[in-house]
Amino acid sequence: MTELNGAESLVRSLIASGVDTCFTNPGTSEMHFVAALDKVPGMRSVLALFEGVATGAADGYFRMAEKPACTLLHLGPGLANGLANLHNAKKAGSGVVNIVGEHAASHIELDAPLTSDIAGIARPMSHWVHASISAADVGADAARAVQAARTPPGQVATLILPSDTAWTSGGQVAEPFAVPERGHLDTAALDRAIAALDGPDSLLLLGGRALTEAALETAGRIAAQTGCALLSEWSNARMERGAGRVAVGKVPYPIDLALEALDRYRRIVLVGARAPIGFFAYPGKPAILSRDGAEIISLAGAGDDLAGTLEALSDAVGASRMAPSGVGTRQDIALPQGAATPETIAAVLGRTIPEHAIVVDESVTTGRGFFAATTGAAPHTWLNNCGGSIGYGLPVAIGAAIACPDRKVLALTGDGSAMYTPQALWTMAREQLDVTIVIFANRSYEILRGELTNVGVRNPGPRAIDMLSLSRPDLGWVGMARAMGVDGCRAGDAPGLEAAIKTGLAKPGPYLIELEC
Numbered sequence: 001m002t003e004l005n006g007a008e009s010l011v012r013s014l015i016a017s018g019v020d021t022c023f024t025n026p027g028t029s030e031m032h033f034v035a036a037l038d039k040v041p042g043m044r045s046v047l048a049l050f051e052g053v054a055t056g057a058a059d060g061y062f063r064m065a066e067k068p069a070c071t072l073l074h075l076g077p078g079l080a081n082g083l084a085n086l087h088n089a090k091k092a093g094s095g096v097v098n099i100v101g102e103h104a105a106s107h108i109e110l111d112a113p114l115t116s117d118i119a120g121i122a123r124p125m126s127h128w129v130h131a132s133i134s135a136a137d138v139g140a141d142a143a144r145a146v147q148a149a150r151t152p153p154g155q156v157a158t159l160i161l162p163s164d165t166a167w168t169s170g171g172q173v174a175e176p177f178a179v180p181e182r183g184h185l186d187t188a189a190l191d192r193a194i195a196a197l198d199g200p201d202s203l204l205l206l207g208g209r210a211l212t213e214a215a216l217e218t219a220g221r222i223a224a225q226t227g228c229a230l231l232s233e234w235s236n237a238r239m240e241r242g243a244g245r246v247a248v249g250k251v252p253y254p255i256d257l258a259l260e261a262l263d264r265y266r267r268i269v270l271v272g273a274r275a276p277i278g279f280f281a282y283p284g285k286p287a288i289l290s291r292d293g294a295e296i297i298s299l300a301g302a303g304d305d306l307a308g309t310l311e312a313l314s315d316a317v318g319a320s321r322m323a324p325s326g327v328g329t330r331q332d333i334a335l336p337q338g339a340a341t342p343e344t345i346a347a348v349l350g351r352t353i354p355e356h357a358i359v360v361d362e363s364v365t366t367g368r369g370f371f372a373a374t375t376g377a378a379p380h381t382w383l384n385n386c387g388g389s390i391g392y393g394l395p396v397a398i399g400a401a402i403a404c405p406d407r408k409v410l411a412l413t414g415d416g417s418a419m420y421t422p423q424a425l426w427t428m429a430r431e432q433l434d435v436t437i438v439i440f441a442n443r444s445y446e447i448l449r450g451e452l453t454n455v456g457v458r459n460p461g462p463r464a465i466d467m468l469s470l471s472r473p474d475l476g477w478v479g480m481a482r483a484m485g486v487d488g489c490r491a492g493d494a495p496g497l498e499a500a501i502k503t504g505l506a507k508p509g510p511y512l513i514e515l516e517c
């Protein structure tokens with residue numbers, strides 16, 4: 001038997017640890033990893049034409065597969081191109097294993113063009129960073145990277161792979177390392193939570209794995225028994241929703257609405273959520289969104305056993321036999337007529353989201369009313385951007401579609417956001433992913449027009465307005481999609497949108513709808 005080189009031991013060790021999907025954008029230093037993909041069966045490899053697509057796809061994959069994928073990135077600059085979506089993955093609690101090629105040790109001291117401080121670039125967006133020293137270490141390093149990525153709720157792990165460790169023989173395949181368990185119940189906090197949840201001025205604020213179907217049902221029983229309200233954070237990595245599921249609203253994004261929504265709560269219990277804070281600071285407005293003097297009880301953090309915590313809380317308040325409150329029911333929504341507005345688009349979505357669909361939401365301003373209008377839609381999964389770095393939606397849709405090939409994916413995105421990672425369309429076409437994309441072509445960074453006022457700018461001038469406009473020239477989305485192998489159409493009103501969504505959902509493979517709105 002021939003000896004394995006480091007790259008082969010890496011691929012075999014990743015597979016042994018359960019990582020069998022790789023989103024790649026390789027270069028010379030990663031060629032032995034690329035070659036190993038043919039020698040070692042079992043790693044699905046997906047090429048992305050920009051690293052932000054690869055890292056975002058890995059985020060979407062984790063959210064739906066509940067296990068990490070790996071990325072393959074080209075030295076410091078390749079990693080740097082992927083950082084914004086690694087930031088989003090980190091904030092979402094998604095586990096990702098980055099494999100980043102590096103020069104051979106002997107080459108680094110020569111300061112060749114692609115030499116950079118890879119660990120320094122990786123650290124802010126990674127929980128774990130390590131550089132392999134020799135071919136014999138690579139397998140165990142890979143297993144350790146997967147262990148780090150699987151540490152609850154999910155972490156970003158970056159393994160730097162010098163090219164000589166990849167090509168040298170002597171690679172050892174490593175067994176998986178044990179994954180740390182989720183944190184257990186804090187009984188002192190449970191006692192405080194039991195006392196706090198009493199009546200409509202108390203709130204159970206949910207995040208992370210507290211938003212699975214089963215956990216939501218438990219939360220609904222607690223609400224029925226105690227009279228507390230239920231809400232989730234503004235952005236959630238993954239929420240199960242629709243008819244038959246306990247419907248939970250979100251803390252609104254606009255600062256004034258958020259303050260108003262939370263003002264009524266004197267006691268807030270956090271399960272997998274953070275205490276509510278503003279997305280940004282605004283002049284003369286508070287950054288803490290809860291009312292002054294509100295009691296905040298942190299019952300369980302994102303890495304804890306949230307379903308178990310909610311069960312314990314339910315038992316303790318005597319809710320186990322209650323029927324959950326707030327269960328979404330199927331609504332008959334009439335087909336809206338006329339222009340595509342946030343309201344008519346929301347109604348179309350309420351009518352058309354297919355059963356078990358995965359909705360990837362980067363709809364920004366257009367989507368502010370989507371949530372309320374879709375609580376009675378067919379049961380579905382909703383993914384939000386938790387890190388606020390736009391350009392997450394199309395890549396995350398790739399990862400979700402690869403993790404769940406039997407489910408329809410609906411990617412809803414602002415035109416501004418979609419322009420950060422449009423290369424995702426090409427990967428969708430190449431992999432024939434079943435994604436229907438709706439681009440809200442309002443030709444504007446619309447949200448920022450509101451933010452201009454919110455931060456106190458009065459009467460903005462034409463140059464300021466020009467920085468928030470996407471016209472001159474208009475983007476041609478259908479042409480752009482076709483150039484990357486994705487079919488599509490334009491829609492100009494609400495009935496046209498519904499017809500286009502139905503066409504997209506009926507067709508296998510990706511389909512893009514450019515919606516004038």
Ligand SMILES: Cc1ncc(C[n+]2csc(CCOP(=O)(O)OP(=O)(O)O)c2C)c(N)n1
Pocket residue numbers: 084363364365366388389390413414415416417418442444445446447448
């Ligand atoms: C990486 C990154 N760059 C810039 C921003 C600032 N930003 C937030 S929203 C936005 C525009 C979004 O435009 P679009 O997706 O068209 O949505 P709309 O506001 O028009 O609904 C920008 C530029 C950001 N959040 N992240």
